[in-house]
Amino acid sequence: MNRVKWGILTVLLVLAAVLFFNYLNEDEGYSREVFLFDTACTVTAYGNDAEQAVDAAIERISEIHRLTDAFSENSVIAKINCAKAGEIVEVGDDIAEILSVAVSVSEKSGGAFEISIAPVVKLWNFDGGGKVPDELEIAQAMKRAGNGKIIFDGESKTVVKTDDGAAVDLGGAAKGYAGDVAIAVLSEFDVRGAIVDLGGNISCFGSNPNSEDGVWRIGLQKPFAPTGEYDEDNIIEISGGAVVTSGTYQRYFEKDGEIYHHIIDPETGYPAVQEYSGVTIVTDSSLLGDCLATACFVLGKDEGTHLAEEYGAKILFE
Ligand code: AMP
Ligand code: MG
Numbered sequence: 001m002n003r004v005k006w007g008i009l010t011v012l013l014v015l016a017a018v019l020f021f022n023y024l025n026e027d028e029g030y031s032r033e034v035f036l037f038d039t040a041c042t043v044t045a046y047g048n049d050a051e052q053a054v055d056a057a058i059e060r061i062s063e064i065h066r067l068t069d070a071f072s073e074n075s076v077i078a079k080i081n082c083a084k085a086g087e088i089v090e091v092g093d094d095i096a097e098i099l100s101v102a103v104s105v106s107e108k109s110g111g112a113f114e115i116s117i118a119p120v121v122k123l124w125n126f127d128g129g130g131k132v133p134d135e136l137e138i139a140q141a142m143k144r145a146g147n148g149k150i151i152f153d154g155e156s157k158t159v160v161k162t163d164d165g166a167a168v169d170l171g172g173a174a175k176g177y178a179g180d181v182a183i184a185v186l187s188e189f190d191v192r193g194a195i196v197d198l199g200g201n202i203s204c205f206g207s208n209p210n211s212e213d214g215v216w217r218i219g220l221q222k223p224f225a226p227t228g229e230y231d232e233d234n235i236i237e238i239s240g241g242a243v244v245t246s247g248t249y250q251r252y253f254e255k256d257g258e259i260y261h262h263i264i265d266p267e268t269g270y271p272a273v274q275e276y277s278g279v280t281i282v283t284d285s286s287l288l289g290d291c292l293a294t295a296c297f298v299l300g301k302d303e304g305t306h307l308a309e310e311y312g313a314k315i316l317f318e
Helices: 002-024 050-068 076-082 092-108 115-124 135-144 174-186 286-299 301-310
Strands: 030-036 039-046 150-153 158-161 193-197 201-206 216-221 230-238 241-247 252-255 258-261 278-283 314-317
Touching (some): 030 050, 039 050, 050 076, 050 092, 050 174, 050 193, 076 092, 092 115, 092 150, 092 286, 115 135, 174 201, 174 241, 174 286, 201 286, 216 241, 216 278, 230 241, 230 278, 241 286, 278 286, 286 301, 301 314
Antiparallel strands (some): 150 158, 193 201, 201 241, 216 230, 252 258, 278 314
């Protein structure tokens, strides 16, 4: 009898030691970082196929980057932007998916989200360090932008421009879509959980092995603080889906003491003026979250909250 007791005690002690060891050693999973979409992109997965899953997801994220990069000659977006008015451009499945959500958010936001804003965004030259355009330049670029300049047909998956100078900018949506497709790829593998961080754009699925309840806890970047710094008491808990932030501090330049950020109000052609510096959307799809975050930033608290509610998304202003 004593032997049985000792046996049970030993088994319990070993079990406790294993649990304690696991507690001390977080599951780091497999993680890889690449620089795409002008930001650090990190994909982490946990489980048997973690490595293959992460590599395949990064491959797909890179593909979306290639297709949407206006600066790459071979991208679909460059093709649209170089096309003449009336020319039919076939866009393929990925761009069609992005455009269908972008057009929906554009319509529901009354044009606060507007992919045809490209000629105006280009003037501000955020990619080249920034430049404050003069009013005349903005007025001229505004004539090339706005509702009706880019016609998307979801059935034939084609785009037609109504103005030679019209152009598409997917800067407010492409990363979001990349998050969604990365999750779709990851979930095809034998992984129990994964998280995709595309700079202000987080997507996750499955169970977080480093939390007792499997929930993912996402810290919100502190505006204008070093990357990765977040408020301990501003954590979003999700069991899957996306947390997407649009913030002035993500891309801006300073001129004569003024800050000029990259979220443009399509009504004025100037950076949207708001009392907050970031908008976060929590929703299932990171593509939808991305379009909504940009749109709601432009709309302001009342209309932005209303729009997010229309899509069943949660919204936070910071
Ligand atoms: P995000 O960081 O998702 O808010 O997207 C901002 C990026 O989207 C900018 O860098 C521009 O490339 C583009 N953009 C700026 N303003 C708008 C707008 N009102 N609607 C759609 N895209 C925009
Ligand atoms: Mg966006």
